[in-house]
Amino acid sequence: MPNTFLRRASHLREMSTQTRGKYYEELDVGDVYEHRPGRTVTEFDNTLWSLLSVNLQPLHLDAHYSAGTEFGQRLVNSMLTLSTVVGLQVHDLTLGTTVANLGFEEIAFPHPVFIGDTLYAETEVLDKRLSDSRDDSGIVTFEHRGHTQEGELVCECTRIALMLLQPEDE
Incomplete structure (x- = not known):
């Protein structure tokens, strides 16, 4: 019986596939990717993030204070x-294929996010070029856009990432 189990476990390992993002060559300028599922932001998420980042702004933490602001809530x-x-794009695009983030530019928050909103994201490939200093990588410029469940644009940013080239054996 143990031998049968070992044969089955070995067979399952051979059949499994590794989830990964896209290599440099698989990303084309102009492509737009929608990332699902979304992520609903909870009170816990907001409080923990604010405390871990030592951001004690009462707009994030104090319901009574926030009720008196133009937003009427935290x-x-x-x-x-x-x-x-x-983060919503990682599974689709960059899981295991990003060497490093090189920079973020043009970050904008055109509409507030409230506790209980669900965030959805999409990514557009804006530009790409081979690295001048590394023969295994290319530089890709992404634009990430976040929307609420109501379709309201809440976040937009440009990110430049160093992405791996596809290995020759794949």
Whole structure:
């Protein structure tokens, strides 16, 4: 019986596939990717993020204070919004294929995010070129856009990433 189990386990390992993002060659300028599922931001998420980042802004943490502002409620920390929007693309595009983020540019938050909003993201490939200093990588410029469940644009940013070239054996 143990031998049968070992044969089955070995067979399952051979059949499994590794999830990964896209290599440099698989990304084309102008392509737009929608990332699903979305992520609903909870009170816990917002409080934990704000406390871990030592952002004690009462707009994020104090319901009584926030009720008296123009928003009438707490705002989700914008850095949590940005991180979530960028994070939503990882599984589709950059899981295991990014060497490093080289920079973020033109970050905008055109509409607030509130506790209970669900964030959805899309990514457009804006530009790409081979690296001048590394023969195994290329530089890709992405634009990430985050929307709420109501389609309201809440975050937009440009990110430049160093992406791996596809290995010769794949």
